[in-house]
Amino acid sequence: MLDDRKLDVLKAIVTDYVSSREPVGSKALVERHRLDVSAATVRNDMAVLEEEGYIMQPHTSAGRIPTDKGYRLFVDRLAHIKPLSPAERSAITTYLNGTADIDDLVTRTVRLLAQLTRQVAIVQYPVAQRTVVRHVDLLLLTPERLMVIVVQSSGRVDQTVIEAPTVDEGRLQALRNRIAEAIIGRAPAEAAGALGGLVDTVAPEDRPFAGPVVASVLEAIAAEPAAHVVVAGLPNLAGSPTFESNLMPLLEALEEQVVLMRLLGEAAGDNVTVRIGQENASEGFGSASVIAAGYGKELSASLGVLGPTRMDYPSHIAAVRAVARYVSRFLSEG
Amino acid sequence: MLDDRKLDVLKAIVTDYVSSREPVGSKALVERHRLDVSAATVRNDMAVLEEEGYIMQPHTSAGRIPTDKGYRLFVDRLAHIKPLSPAERSAITTYLNGTADIDDLVTRTVRLLAQLTRQVAIVQYPVAQRTVVRHVDLLLLTPERLMVIVVQSSGRVDQTVIEAPTVDEGRLQALRNRIAEAIIGRAPAEAAGALGGLVDTVAPEDRPFAGPVVASVLEAIAAEPAAHVVVAGLPNLAGSPTFESNLMPLLEALEEQVVLMRLLGEAAGDNVTVRIGQENASEGFGSASVIAAGYGKELSASLGVLGPTRMDYPSHIAAVRAVARYVSRFLSEG
DNA sequence: CACTGGCACTCGACCATCGTGAGTGCCAGC
DNA sequence: GCTGGCACTCACGATGGTCGAGTGCCAGTG
Secondary structure: OOOHHHHHHHHHHHHHHHHHOOOEOHHHHHHHOOOOOOHHHHHHHHHHHHHOOOEEOOOOOOOEEEOHHHHHHHHHHHOOOOOOOHHHHHHHHHHHOOOOOHHHHHHHHHHHHHHHHOOEEEEEOOEEOOOOEEEEEEEEEEOOEEEEEEEEOOOOEEEEEEEOOOOOHHHHHHHHHHHHHHHOOOOHHHHHHHHHOHHHHOOHHHHHHHHHHHHHHHHHHHOOOOOOEEEEOHHHHHHOHHHHOOHHHHHHHHOOHHHHHHHHOOOOOOOEEEEEHHHOOOOOOOOEEEEEEEEEOOEEEEEEEEEEOOOOHHHHHHHHHHHHHHHHHHHHHO | OOOHHHHHHHHHHHHHHHHHOOOEOHHHHHHHOOOOOOHHHHHHHHHHHHHOOOEEOOOOOOOEEEOHHHHHHHHHHHOOOOOOOHHHHHHHHHHHOOOOOHHHHHHHHHHHHHHHHOOEEEEEOOEEOOOOEEEEEEEEEEOOEEEEEEEEOOOOEEEEEEEOOOOOHHHHHHHHHHHHHHHOOOOHHHHHHHHHOHHHHOOHHHHHHHHHHHHHHHHHHHOOOOOOEEEEOHHHHHHOHHHHOOHHHHHHHHOOHHHHHHHHOOOOOOOEEEEEHHHOOOOOOOOEEEEEEEEEOOEEEEEEEEEEOOOOHHHHHHHHHHHHHHHHHHHHHO
């Protein structure tokens, strides 16, 4: 159905359209690519490609532009991932070296991606896959207020201030020790179970303060770390004529954490996934593509870039993959 | 120079232009406002106002629009702050009630402001004005790694994991107690001073691990909490023709924390400050106005909204002030 | 049979022209 | 000092015509 030359034509159309942003015609095509056939022949091929739904005309007597299906074929079979330039490679290392903590890492990563691809970058905060409770502290702030601190192996620290009836330091520490004994070294789910019966076993006179304390510990280990997402490179949207016309709904969507999460989707390992145009589950992203990859291992999540369907897939796929790998290495090395 | 009627005319021009977004002419003015004079008279007044630099014509034979100077006069002398509607008032309370922590408070506040004003909202994370060290904990994770936890009265918790030579629990706790004694209840600056000489007084054999521990405590209390700023309501920019033409530099600027901080400026107490057009220090915000207010007391910072110079000052000033006050109350009540 | 050159046709982009009307400044009169 | 009247200006939108890139089709050729 599609012989090699037709595939070449499609490939040429995609690359030309991506770089010129304008519908590409048969004549320009034979000039810019060594196709070794005449424009008329290319026209015939284009007619077939159009019939099959890989390309389309924005209006009669204009050049052709790729459809979602065309891009898909291009990404799956025609594009070979373009290795990063040395400059880009070194940008990644210099940008990420000297990272202080997770917050910093995420911030730097999202900026890096936005800069490398000149698209909108999206990075999800890594969430711990396995974590255990490592430390519990009860701390008298004032006679009526105490702070509950729970530290997990993931590095997560929850602290809550609660009101509680007056209690002396000794009984407080006794309670702390009992709680610590029950949950330290355990995963949140187990720990919650172990805490369940604990209140019943404390002396009745201690229950008024033990109750709230245990409750807040439970809350700390139960609370799903809010899956958090950060975005950078929004200015790059404004440069793209594709989006400029109706920026508003897009910007709106990009302020919604939920939408962003869905866009990144599930990413397994550091495989790069590409979602083109209508393939995106979310409303309003019909003319956008997302290139995403997972990163990290025990601490893991997704990152990616979003741009117009007319984007430079070979380069951007390489960039996303490289950044994901680098961040993974960074996380596992501490 | 400017009699009452001229001021009335200016006021009418500002309000009409804000609501209609179109240059306003003399005829429309007398029709929509009870000025009790003819259009010709208004034209004379407008000529004076233009001469004085309060209004201008985008082109000959078009209506007039206010200049920065005109808006300034309007804000300072003509506008009376419009009380919030009951709906808005209740929106504030329902939106902010049920706030869990500082993070949550900031996120909700910025969204609330964006929604109330339909402009870009900017909220700075509150930073502690006065804080004292409240708690120090040294925690053996593995024989070679220990976690240092420092809690300050601001609610801030720093935890760091450091590598240290093997040490037993007893000597570790002894060190903890000495550190605690030296710094608990003190402000960071004093505490740092008190810690300075401490290493010299520990037994020489303990120094290998005492050194790093003290260093990390110092770091925890020294580190300025990064002044952090969040933004919401960017979609509202896209709706405004003022900005739509050159969105890109604006979006770029709004991704820079430093720029945002400068835009909010120093806000004293909960006084509302208004910066109109060129009054903004930052480049590229010549056609934008910022309404900002401080909030909070011990924990304090600034918040505000950014929009086109052509914005509804009376309402937005009211909204910013109300939100700032509400958030302040929220913070002081715990 | 696939490819090519030629040709008529289509249709959006671009440009110049022109009428319209809102809005102005000025002036004489009340 | 205010008003009505009047001539003038100029952005805006509609109209229409030209231009050219690009197409589809067809007959001819190796």
